[in-house]
Amino acid sequence: MREQVNPKKITIKIAKLVLPIIAPLLRRAKRYYDAYKDSMPDWGYNAWANTYKSFCYVEKKLKYKPLISVVVPVFNPKYAHLLQAVYSVTNQHYPNWELILVNASSDKYLRKKTSEMSTIDTRIKVIDIPDNKGISKNTNIAIENSSGEFIALFDHDDLMHPCALHSAVEAMQGRKVPDFIYTDEDKITDDGEKYYNPHCKPGWSPDLIRNVNYITHLTVIRKKLIDRVGGLRSLCDGAQDYDLVLRVVDDCHPIIKHIPRILYSWRSTDKSTASNIGVKGYVLKAGIRALRDHMKRNKIPAEARIIEGKPGFYEVIYNSVDFAIVLGKVSLPKQQVVAKWLQKMLSYSNLKDRSVELVVGEWYKKFASHTPGVKVYYISDESRNHWKDAAELITKPVAICFKIAAMPSGKHDLSKLAGAAADPAHTAVSPIILSNDTILDAGIVQSYHLPKKLFEGYKIGKYTYFGNTDWVRNVDDLTTNIVAMSTPKLRELINFEVQAYSRGDTLMSVLPGSSLIGSSFVVWAHSTFDYRGLLKPATSSIYHNSQLFKFTPAVSMHVDNWGEGNVREQEK
Amino acid sequence: MLENRKSKVAYIVVGWNNKRLLKQCFDSINKQLYSEKKIIYVDNASSDGSVEWVQKNYPEIKTIPQSKNTGFAKGNNIGIKEALQDLRVEYMALINTDATMDEHWTSRIVEFAKNKTKGACYQGTTLDFYNRNIIDSTHIYLSRNGQGTQGSWRYYLLTDIGPRKIFGVNAAACIINRKFIESQPLYPKVFDERLYMYLEDIDLAIRSTIMGWDNYLVPRARAYHMGSVSSKTRSSSFSLYMTFRNNSAVIFKNLCFKEVIKMLPAIIRGDIDTWRTLWRRHQRSSIWYVIKGRVVGLFRLPLFARKRAIILRRRTVDHDYLWSLMKEGL
Numbered sequence: 001m002r003e004q005v006n007p008k009k010i011t012i013k014i015a016k017l018v019l020p021i022i023a024p025l026l027r028r029a030k031r032y033y034d035a036y037k038d039s040m041p042d043w044g045y046n047a048w049a050n051t052y053k054s055f056c057y058v059e060k061k062l063k064y065k066p067l068i069s070v071v072v073p074v075f076n077p078k079y080a081h082l083l084q085a086v087y088s089v090t091n092q093h094y095p096n097w098e099l100i101l102v103n104a105s106s107d108k109y110l111r112k113k114t115s116e117m118s119t120i121d122t123r124i125k126v127i128d129i130p131d132n133k134g135i136s137k138n139t140n141i142a143i144e145n146s147s148g149e150f151i152a153l154f155d156h157d158d159l160m161h162p163c164a165l166h167s168a169v170e171a172m173q174g175r176k177v178p179d180f181i182y183t184d185e186d187k188i189t190d191d192g193e194k195y196y197n198p199h200c201k202p203g204w205s206p207d208l209i210r211n212v213n214y215i216t217h218l219t220v221i222r223k224k225l226i227d228r229v230g231g232l233r234s235l236c237d238g239a240q241d242y243d244l245v246l247r248v249v250d251d252c253h254p255i256i257k258h259i260p261r262i263l264y265s266w267r268s269t270d271k272s273t274a275s276n277i278g279v280k281g282y283v284l285k286a287g288i289r290a291l292r293d294h295m296k297r298n299k300i301p302a303e304a305r306i307i308e309g310k311p312g313f314y315e316v317i318y319n320s321v322d323f324a325i326v327l328g329k330v331s332l333p334k335q336q337v338v339a340k341w342l343q344k345m346l347s348y349s350n351l352k353d354r355s356v357e358l359v360v361g362e363w364y365k366k367f368a369s370h371t372p373g374v375k376v377y378y379i380s381d382e383s384r385n386h387w388k389d390a391a392e393l394i395t396k397p398v399a400i401c402f403k404i405a406a407m408p409s410g411k412h413d414l415s416k417l418a419g420a421a422a423d424p425a426h427t428a429v430s431p432i433i434l435s436n437d438t439i440l441d442a443g444i445v446q447s448y449h450l451p452k453k454l455f456e457g458y459k460i461g462k463y464t465y466f467g468n469t470d471w472v473r474n475v476d477d478l479t480t481n482i483v484a485m486s487t488p489k490l491r492e493l494i495n496f497e498v499q500a501y502s503r504g505d506t507l508m509s510v511l512p513g514s515s516l517i518g519s520s521f522v523v524w525a526h527s528t529f530d531y532r533g534l535l536k537p538a539t540s541s542i543y544h545n546s547q548l549f550k551f552t553p554a555v556s557m558h559v560d561n562w563g564e565g566n567v568r569e570q571e572k
Numbered sequence: 573m574l575e576n577r578k579s580k581v582a583y584i585v586v587g588w589n590n591k592r593l594l595k596q597c598f599d600s601i602n603k604q605l606y607s608e609k610k611i612i613y614v615d616n617a618s619s620d621g622s623v624e625w626v627q628k629n630y631p632e633i634k635t636i637p638q639s640k641n642t643g644f645a646k647g648n649n650i651g652i653k654e655a656l657q658d659l660r661v662e663y664m665a666l667i668n669t670d671a672t673m674d675e676h677w678t679s680r681i682v683e684f685a686k687n688k689t690k691g692a693c694y695q696g697t698t699l700d701f702y703n704r705n706i707i708d709s710t711h712i713y714l715s716r717n718g719q720g721t722q723g724s725w726r727y728y729l730l731t732d733i734g735p736r737k738i739f740g741v742n743a744a745a746c747i748i749n750r751k752f753i754e755s756q757p758l759y760p761k762v763f764d765e766r767l768y769m770y771l772e773d774i775d776l777a778i779r780s781t782i783m784g785w786d787n788y789l790v791p792r793a794r795a796y797h798m799g800s801v802s803s804k805t806r807s808s809s810f811s812l813y814m815t816f817r818n819n820s821a822v823i824f825k826n827l828c829f830k831e832v833i834k835m836l837p838a839i840i841r842g843d844i845d846t847w848r849t850l851w852r853r854h855q856r857s858s859i860w861y862v863i864k865g866r867v868v869g870l871f872r873l874p875l876f877a878r879k880r881a882i883i884l885r886r887r888t889v890d891h892d893y894l895w896s897l898m899k900e901g902l
Contacts, residue, residue: 058732080892093734120786122687162734192896 045465049186049195053262056163058093064173065096068165068220069148073102073138074114074156081157081267082114084192089154090121094165097152099124100142104132136232136240143223143231152220153241157267159188160218164263168220171257179222179254180245182215185264195265200466204256205474206249206425207522210291210304212313212471213242218264225252236290238283243290250297284311291316300423315526318419323398324487325414326359326390328502339367341405346374350411359390359399387501391491398422400484406433406529413527420524421484428485428507430478431527432470434460443475443523444506451477460528473523477508482529579662580608581678581747584651586644588616590669591625593798597669598630606678610661612636612654614647644743645763645772652753653760664748670798671745672701680793681747684735692752692785693776695741696793697733705729708797710789712777713739713901717838718823720774720815723901733791739901740777740787745795752785757882764825766875770811771818778826781897784888809861816843816865817872825876826883830891 070089074082089099103114103126111128118126127145132138143151152168154160168181186198201214208214219241229247236243248254284306291304291314302318330338342360357375361383368376377393379386391399398418408414413431421429433441442454455469462469480501485493494501507521583601587594594613601611611633615623623637636650648666655661663682667673673696681694700706710733711723722742753762756779763772780787823832823839843866850858 055730056732056734058734078892079890080896083890083893084896087737091734091736093732119690120688122689162736193899 043194043196045186045196045198046194053161053195056093058163058166059170062169062173064177065169066149066172067147068097068150068152068168069146069223070097070099070152070154071139071142071146072100072154072156073135073142074105075132075135075138076105076107076110077157079110079113084159085154085157086117086120086124088160091162092160092165093162094169097123097165098146098148100146101126102138102142103128104138106132134234134237136234136237139240140231143226146223149223150220151223151226152218155217157269158217159265159267161263164218167259167261167263171259176255178257179225179252180248180256181220181259183218183259183263184261185217185266186262188265188267190267190269192267197463198262198465200260201258202466202473203258207472207474209245210294210314210316210472213239213287214467215245216241217266219245221248222254225254228252236286239287239290242287246290246294250294287312288314302419317416318423320354320415320419321398321422322354322356322396323400323415323418324357324359324394324396326394326399326401327361328401328403329386330361330363335363336367338405339364341407343369345407348411349408349414351415354415357394357396359393385499387494391487391494394487397487398484399487399490400482401480401490402482404433404481406482409528409530413529416527417484417524420522421486426522427489428478428483429522429524430481430483431529432460432523432525433481433529435530439469441479441481442469443473443521444477444479445475454523470525472525475521475523477506478521479506483507578608579682580610580658580660581606581663581665581682582610582612582655582658582661583665583667584612584614584648584655585667585669586614586616586647586651587618587622587669588641589618589620589622591618591620591622593669594622594626596672597667598633600672601667603675604673604678605675606682610634610655610658612651614638614651616641616643616647643765643768645767645769646765648763649761649765652762656750656753656760662750664750664753666743666746666748668744668797670701671795673745673795674793677793677795681790684788684790685747685749688786688788690784690786691749691788692780693741693746693748693787694790695746696795697729697789697791698742698744698795698797699729701796701798704796708744708799709742710791711736711738711740711901712742712774714774714778714898716835716898717842718819718835719842720771721901733789735791736789736902738787738789739781739897740774743773744797752780755783757886758879764879767818767821768814770814771822775822775825778822779883781894782826782883782887782889809858812858813861813865816862817869820866820869821872821876824873825880828884828887831894
């Protein structure tokens with residue numbers, strides 16, 4: 001008798017044969033799809049922009065109406081783009097402006113057309129110069145010929161929102177007139193059909209600007225300050241705006257104000273920096289030169305360097321210092337695992353050039369093995385004030401406090417973190433804590449008067465409306481998971497209220513009303529730690545202050561309360 | 573003395589059997605705070621005795637009666653020709669009989685126009701006469717499917733609109749610069765008389781943009797417009813026929829070959845869409861007028877060949893810029 005065919009068995013057999021062949025293909029296809037998805041601009045923003053961007057919110061009364069000179073060095077743009085740029089200035093609500101075009105184009109037709117542009121409006125001035133002297137010198141010529149109190153730096157093929165100048169002037173009302181104003185921006189395709197990649201910037205972040213020039217457009221600066229620093233430097237052509245911002249901030253200490261509205265559209269032509277900064281090699285060199293000069297001026301003991309594969313981004317590596325690693329209390333069942341992690345971290349990290357000490361509970365004696373160059377101090381397990389005792393034991397200038405067990409991703413991550421914490425400008429420095437490339441902890445910011453964990457649940461390096469997730473950030477608060485501080489500051493913090501550090505989940509909750517208020521917390525994105533589920537990370541409770549807004553995938557944009565910001569997440 | 577140096581504004585009103593509307597129109601002109609003015613009324617052979625009524629009640633208005641209905645275009649041309657004879661007239665305001673204005677309308681536009689040396693036509697925000705929160709038009713433009721379109725038609729007046737450079741102005745209430753009229757190739761004929769009715773303002777808009785002049789919206793100057801009073805007396809099929817007849821002519825006259833080819837698929841699709849819409853609305857007899865208008869328009873194209881040659885010779889606009897303007901007209 002023939003055996004009856006069982007269809008179930010056959011399908012399983014076929015599946016066993018086919019699946020191993022298909023599975024890698026499917027996996028590869030998914031990887032390609034993910035890469036494609038990430039590389040695509042977000043067209044969802046375009047729909048929002050088309051409906052809401054044309055809206056204007058113009059308060060009627062302006063008491064203080066300074067003359068704003070919009071300064072444009074023109075060098076061989078597309079004629080249509082130049083026209084659109086010029087008309088976007090003439091379309092401004094705010095009437096008290098002047099537009100200064102420096103005509104340096106080499107194309108004859110364009111030259112002729114540009115010099116005719118002064119007939120469009122009587123407030124347009126065209127300065128013809130015989131040959132192109134580079135963007136910085138051209139801009140300087142425009143600034144010399146301007147008579148405004150403020151200078152707005154504008155590119156020859158970009159677009160301004162009709163409210164741009166009005167909003168800037170609105171920010172100048174009141175007793176404290178800011179000297180330096182910057183707004184949010186987005187990008188526009190070459191043909192001008194679609195808006196994409198908006199960038200909602202944070203407030204003034206001195207550490208972020210050493211990482212990337214996040215203030216690109218639109219900047220309005222008081223003319224006096226530009227004159228004081230001597231205009232733009234042609235040494236830094238290509239990154240001249242970055243250089244100018246750094247020099248103005250260093251030399252003049254201006255009052256800086258950020259307008260949280262998208263008032264500028266940066267056209268990404270094939271040539272321009274918006275689409276691909278790598279096209280222009282000289283831009284990178286100019287940028288690093290500007291940054292190095294900035295470090296020299298501020299006497300920061302660090303070295304700036306270009307990040308490979310990420311044009312336009314710079315890394316600041318502080319001189320390495322001696323540091324101490326301090327561990328929190330560890331309960332009995334977890335001791336073995338933690339000891340393993342600790343040994344692995346110490347052997348993995350490159351600690352040769354500096355002496356390192358380790359402050360742990362007495363339980364570690366059981367597991368301790370000799371690690372060269374690491375000196376171990378023990379705290380009694382019965383100690384009531386674990387952190388206070390630990391702080392008193394530290395002899396090194398910087399301490400890295402661990403409340404969770406996470407592995408550094410790079411060999412130098414520990415020393416980079418310690419170096420950054422040694423800078424007196426930083427109160428506390430945290431790394432980004434990841435789990436499988438997903439961000440668990442990258443500091444805390446305020447969004448609509450509520451604390452939010454910044455970029456929680458996002459892949460590292462991903463683009464969001466608030467910039468990429470792997471930028472160095474000045475934040476409002478840090479969680480106490482992994483914190484690097486200089487030892488005196490740590491002692492001051494712990495002695496303020498002895499039990500608080502062990503109880504508190506965030507630094508601000510440790511010391512409400514102490515010297516920490518107004519200090520700078522930094523998320524040091526150059527060193528990332530991978531959390532592998534060993535110890536529980538702290539959960540957040542109550543925090544303060546305002547810089548960034550949380551980005552959620554289902555972000556929908558409303559413009560109702562524009563003083564607050566134009567992006568608001570939808571609560572599901 | 574200062575008052576005399578001010579440039580004069582000539583208001584040109586073309587009327588046809590609209591006696592009941594003339595009073596409010598003339599009153600709103602007389603109320604304008606801008607003092608230097610001159611009113612010209614061109615009557616297109618009305619049968620309701622409006623000429624006598626105007627001469628009796630407004631003796632200061634210059635009335636030009638016509639022997640037959642010459643259409644909107646020719647009526648305005650006659651008015652403009654009359655206005656140009658006064659050398660102090662700098663701006664010509666074209667006002668429809670069914671439109672009224674705010675008292676600041678003229679002064680705001682003229683003040684705005686001072687800065688613009690290359691400005692051709694200006695308009696304020698034209699609102700609906702009955703519901704003054706709704707916009708009738710802020711600008712007009714030739715969209716990429718070849719249709720003349722009203723900008724922000726039926727939008728709510730929600731936010732402040734800034735002064736804008738626009739594609740063209742709605743002829744319901746607008747101001748034209750004298751210099752622009754003098755620069756016209758067929759001076760002093762501003763509007764194309766062959767078009768008779770409909771789309772002559774689109775024609776003017778394209779021509780001014782193409783010749784490198786700027787049109788502007790001055791949003792704080794407000795006018796109120798009832799809309800299509802004269803054509804209501806005629807059948808809707810007539811307006812469809814005229815629109816589609818003139819459409820081919822306007823595109824052929826002003827645009828270069830490259831642009832026409834670029835627009836052609838959209839034009840054909842637009843026509844088919846119109847047929848489908850009319851079919852759905854059970855106005856099936858109107859479809860015939862649309863087709864007839866298109867066919868007659870195509871046959872009339874040779875009539876515009878000379879004008880096309882003249883205009884294309886004076887073309888200065890950049891193709892990419894024109895195309896970007898045709899997206900939204902702003």
